[in-house]
Amino acid sequence: MKPGTNILVVDDDPSMRGILESYFTCEHNASVTAAENGMRALTILIENPEKFELILCDLNMPEMDGVQFLRHINELDYHGQLAVISGEDTSVLNVTRDIASYYSFDLIGILSKPLDTQKLSQLAAAALPSAPREKTVDGLQVTPQKIQDAIAQQLIVPFFQPKIDIHTGKVTGAEALARWIDPDVGLIQPSKFIDAAHATGQMRALSASLLRQSITSCAQWHASGLDLKVAINLTPDIFEWLEFPDELAARVDAAGVERSDVTLEITESSFLKQNTTVLEVLARLRIQGFDLAIDDFGTGFSNIEQLRKFPFSQLKIDQSFVRNAAKDRFARASVEASVHLGRELNMRIVAEGVEDQDDWEFVAQCGVDEVQGFYVAKPMPEEEFFEWVHRTTAARYNAEQQVAHAAREDVQTSDAPEASPAEGWSDSKTASA
Numbered sequence: 335m336k337p338g339t340n341i342l343v344v345d346d347d348p349s350m351r352g353i354l355e356s357y358f359t360c361e362h363n364a365s366v367t368a369a370e371n372g373m374r375a376l377t378i379l380i381e382n383p384e385k386f387e388l389i390l391c392d393l394n395m396p397e398m399d400g401v402q403f404l405r406h407i408n409e410l411d412y413h414g415q416l417a418v419i420s421g422e423d424t425s426v427l428n429v430t431r432d433i434a435s436y437y438s439f440d441l442i443g444i445l446s447k448p449l450d451t452q453k454l455s456q457l458a459a460a461a462l463p464s465a466p467r468e469k470t471v472d473g474l475q476v477t478p479q480k481i482q483d484a485i486a487q488q489l490i491v492p493f494f495q496p497k498i499d500i501h502t503g504k505v506t507g508a509e510a511l512a513r514w515i516d517p518d519v520g521l522i523q524p525s526k527f528i529d530a531a532h533a534t535g536q537m538r539a540l541s542a543s544l545l546r547q548s549i550t551s552c553a554q555w556h557a558s559g560l561d562l563k564v565a566i567n568l569t570p571d572i573f574e575w576l577e578f579p580d581e582l583a584a585r586v587d588a589a590g591v592e593r594s595d596v597t598l599e600i601t602e603s604s605f606l607k608q609n610t611t612v613l614e615v616l617a618r619l620r621i622q623g624f625d626l627a628i629d630d631f632g633t634g635f636s637n638i639e640q641l642r643k644f645p646f647s648q649l650k651i652d653q654s655f656v657r658n659a660a661k662d663r664f665a666r667a668s669v670e671a672s673v674h675l676g677r678e679l680n681m682r683i684v685a686e687g688v689e690d691q692d693d694w695e696f697v698a699q700c701g702v703d704e705v706q707g708f709y710v711a712k713p714m715p716e717e718e719f720f721e722w723v724h725r726t727t728a729a730r731y732n733a734e735q736q737v738a739h740a741a742r743e744d745v746q747t748s749d750a751p752e753a754s755p756a757e758g759w760s761d762s763k764t765a766s767a
Contacts, residue, residue: 335365336697337362337364338357338365339362339364339365339366339387339388339461340365340379340385340388340729340748341358341364341366341367341386341387341388341389341390342362342363342365342367342368342369342375342379342386342388342389342572343355343358343366343369343390344368344371344374344375344389344391344392344395344403344649345368345390345391345392345395346370346371346392346394346395346396346635348370348544350392350419350447350449351368351370353449354366354390354419355366355368355761357454357458357596358458358662361458362458362526362749364442365711367514368558370394371395371397371398371401371405371454371681372395372397372398372399372402372406373392373397373398375389375391375403376403376407376410377396377497378406379412379473380410381617383610384466384573385413386414386443387415387461387463388414388415388416388417388580389407389412389414389415389416389500389593389641390417390419390724391403391404391416391417391418391419392418392419392420392507393420393422393426393430394420394421394422395579399440400418400420400430400500400644401430401436404416404430404433404434404439405433405437407496408437408439409536411539412439412759413440414440414462415440415441415442415460415723416439416440416441416442416646417432417441417442417443417444417445417461418430418431418441418443418444418445418458419444419445419446419447419449420444420445420447421446421447422444422447424658425662426653427472427658428453428622428654428657428658428662429467430444431444431627431657432654433623435664438525438656440522442457442459442460442461442708443460443689443726445692447458453690456690456691461681462601463629471531473666475616476526476527476530478530478536479539480524481527481530481531481534482536482539483535483669484514484516484527485539485540485543488543488547489514489515489516489517490512490513490514490515490527490540490543490544491512491547491716492511492512492513492544492547492551492566492716493510493511493513493515493662493713493714493715493716494508494509494510494511494551494564494713494714494715494716494718494719495508495509495511495710495711495712495713495714496708496711496722496723496726497509497565497704497705497706497710497717498565498704498705498706499515499703500685500694500697500702500703500704500705501634501703504727504730505562505723505726505727506562506563506704507562507564507565507567507595508562508563508564508589508599508719509564509706510548510551510564510565510566510567510578511524511567511591512524512528512540512544512548513713513715514526514527514702520531520664521530522562522759528633532569532741536717537569538569538571538575539696540569541566541568541569541572545566545568545585546583546585547567548564548594549564549585549586549589550705551563551564551716552588552589552591552596553589553722554594555720555723556591556595557590557591558720560720560724560727562595563594563595563596564595564596564597564721564730565589565596565597565598565599565627566596566597566598566599567598567599567600567629568598569603570612571598571681572607573611573612573615573680574607574611574612574615575601575615576611576614576615578615578616578619579615579619579624580595582619582622582624583622583635584616585676588643588652592622592623593622593623593624594623594624594625596624596625596628597606597624597625597627597648598619598624598625598626598627599627599628599629600626600627600628600629600644600646601629601630601651613643616644616645617645620645620647625647625682626644626645626646626647626648627646627647627648627649627650627684628640628644628646628648628649628650629650630640630650630686631649631651631652632651632652632654632655632660632668632672638675641675641679647681647682647705648681648684649672649675649676649679649681649682649683649684650683650684650685650686651668651669651672651673651683651684651685651686651697651702652686652687653686653687654687654705655668655669655672656658656669656686656688656693656697657687657688657693657707658692658693658709659696660692660693660695660696661692669685669696669697669700671700673702677701679750681702682704683698683701683702683703683704683708684702684703684704684706684708685697685702685704685705685707686705686706687707687708688705688706688707688708688709688710689708689709690709691709693709720753
């Protein structure tokens, strides 16, 4: 955390306010302002709208609870980082996480009380006011013409979220996620334009544009010596285009990318028509060497049926189950069942939404193959992703060299530095936030 960070602590427990104020002041040389409830905190924010880079908020407070407070700071257009520290049960914390996501807050963590010092340190490390995120825009008037122009001018670009092999810790590739970079208003999150693109019939054009850009990026990674795959989430109607497999194969071949390095993700909650055209297109894509992934598994209406009907080769477990699965019984059972099903069908399994060490350890024990989530890195622009991979790969190589050197020196295994799956990228993951 950068010295001088302005933090607002909102908690009705004076001892907790004291603990947090002492920790961030003494350990990180931050400037801390404390409020005993949401009402008082809201007054402070109104009087100092641009002052705070981070808010630490409790949930159960008098006068105005934490959930109400989140709604009000969203109305104030708060653009700093947010963390929730609460003694509420896991189900309430999960709902709070969803609320923060709907508001597009930069949520860097949710910690349970009593506080765990190590997790508090991880949260502090995730606070990066030295590299602030660009502001999303509320009230943007998204018209069909604006979307069309943005697609044509390639203002809607892929941000890349890394995927990690959970067994080796190596970067295997990235998922391409749409972001609109407007020259006047800055970064526009997909929640502001994806539904509008669907409603105006422009999702196929948008998907095609992101696909072209992502394939170009993948080719550049390979040219620089990075053996990485790219995954792109596509709208269901593109699979009703009979020429799509041949068009995609020609584009990928022309870029010099192996077809097996391109994964097409289909959101399970999207409606894939079970007609001969869709079945033919999906079958031909697999025959031609592309991977097909069922995304957000567990959130659709007929997940088992989708797996039976369509030739998927990867299964991505939805983040709503992965996060806090180590503590939530329903989420835990859902992840375990999904992994078992994927294994029975000989599919590669990816866990989305891994946000802390507990999530990582749990999905590792379950037997997933790859992970992605904020614990690894947030989605980032291509240039930042490229730098992140090089930095991560170098750190991983150095860790492996330490182990090899220790072995040569006949050091006891218990004394040798360990290259855990998380080592290498863990020191650099927050640089992408």
